[in-house]
Amino acid sequence: MASTPHKEKLSAAIVNPKCDANDVALLKEALVAYEDWALKLSKLTSTGKDRIREMTGLLNEYKDFLEVDLIAKRGSAFIKRQKGQMKLDNSVMEEFLVHLVTDKILTRLPKFSLEIGPQTAFMSLAFTPASLSALGEKPAVTLKVKDTDFALGKTVHFQFSTESSFPSKLTTQGRLMLAVLSAECKINLDKTMFQEAAGTAARFKQGCPTSRYYLLVEYLDMEPEDCRLTAIDNVFLLRHVKRLPFEKRSVYAEVKRQHQEFPIDSDIVWRFVGELQGFVDAVWYDAGKALQRGSFT
Numbered sequence: 679m680a681s682t683p684h685k686e687k688l689s690a691a692i693v694n695p696k697c698d699a700n701d702v703a704l705l706k707e708a709l710v711a712y713e714d715w716a717l718k719l720s721k722l723t724s725t726g727k728d729r730i731r732e733m734t735g736l737l738n739e740y741k742d743f744l745e746v747d748l749i750a751k752r753g754s755a756f757i758k759r760q761k762g763q764m765k766l767d768n769s770v771m772e773e774f775l776v777h778l779v780t781d782k783i784l785t786r787l788p789k790f791s792l793e794i795g796p797q798t799a800f801m802s803l804a805f806t807p808a809s810l811s812a813l814g815e816k817p818a819v820t821l822k823v824k825d826t827d828f829a830l831g832k833t834v835h836f837q838f839s840t841e842s843s844f845p846s847k848l849t850t851q852g853r854l855m856l857a858v859l860s861a862e863c864k865i866n867l868d869k870t871m872f873q874e875a876a877g878t879a880a881r882f883k884q885g886c887p888t889s890r891y892y893l894l895v896e897y898l899d900m901e902p903e904d905c906r907l908t909a910i911d912n913v914f915l916l917r918h919v920k921r922l923p924f925e926k927r928s929v930y931a932e933v934k935r936q937h938q939e940f941p942i943d944s945d946i947v948w949r950f951v952g953e954l955q956g957f958v959d960a961v962w963y964d965a966g967k968a969l970q971r972g973s974f975t
Contacts, residue, residue, distance in 0.1 A: 681795045683765075684712065687764060687766055688709050688712060688766065694764070700754060705757075708766075711744065711748075715740040719733060722782075725783070726782075727948055730947050733777060733947075737771075740770065741767075741942070742937050742938075744766070745767055746933055749761055749766070750934065762865065768864065768865050771894060771896075772796055775828040775863070778950075779794045783951060784955055786959060792830060793829070794828075795828060797857055798823050799825075799826050799829050799857035799860060800855055800857065800886070801822040802884055802885050803820070803821055803822075803854070805817060805838075815840065816840070818850075824881070824882075826862065827861060828861040828862075829857035830858060830859040830860075831855060831856045831858050833856070835852075835853045837852075856885075857886070859889060859891075859892075859954070860890070861893070861950075862892075862893050864893060864895045865896050866897040867899060869900045872910075872913075875893055876909060876910055878891070879908065882909075888962040890953070892913070892914065892950065893910060893914070894913075895915055898921065916942045916946050917940040917943065919936065963975070
């Protein structure tokens with residue numbers, strides 16, 4: 679999938695027949711601002727934590743323009759109402775995360791090409807023969823997958839057959855995207871979203887027990903919960919703030935004030951980078967050292 683998910687969402691919105699001429703003009707203005715943001719990111723020469731600080735500054739600058747100056751101040755009722763459905767806002771963070779996976783931030787990345795960004799990721803695989811006699815036919819395989827906002831992984835190709843020679847008429851072939859680390863980007867997080875994410879995390883880890891799953895949230899709309907009671911590895915609260923009350927969410931002055939007072943915190947982004955680096959560095963399992971450890975895990 680594209681490594682520029684936000685650009686794709688802007689481009690799709692521009693040709694959306696439900697957007698009127700004023701909407702299209704506003705979205706084209708957003709696309710120009712996006713190109714400027716992407717260019718500035720590409721010109722950064724810093725590394726490590728300094729790079730994260732500069733990247734986060736550019737992120738806040740672009741999001742303030744898109745979400746405050748354009749959508750909140752000048753957006754039509756349709757754009758304001760459908761911005762979440764069209765993913766005009768949370769796709770910014772999706773694209774930002776792609777830029778974290780670089781040797782200018784992370785060390786000891788593998789030499790092969792990783793698949794990074796929004797993906798349709800593997801959750802489970804099951805054999806589903808229709809009857810006993812079907813065991814002599816091409817294996818029936820059911821894959822369960824789910825879209826995720828950000829994934830780090832690799833495509834795995836497979837084939838199953840009821841014959842060792844793998845004749846085509848008795849062989850099922852396919853592929854799956856194995857996401858060993860996933861993150862969902864949420865503008866706001868409420869209790870229902872959290873519970874859904876916990877279920878998704880559990881299913882991802884059934885398919886790949888060593889995988890990690892995170893939530894990156896801008897505005898909290900629930901009471902915090904202990905992630906250790908779920909399969910979610912952590913929830914990062916990027917702005918340290920709760921969601922605006924319903925009656926204030928469309929008020930330009932309130933949206934502007936919240937953006938100014940609670941920008942995305944580069945220190946929280948850096949903590950997420952620490953999770954990425956720890957995952958890159960880790961040996962996920964080494965059975966050969968069980969006796970040395972004195973335990974299986």
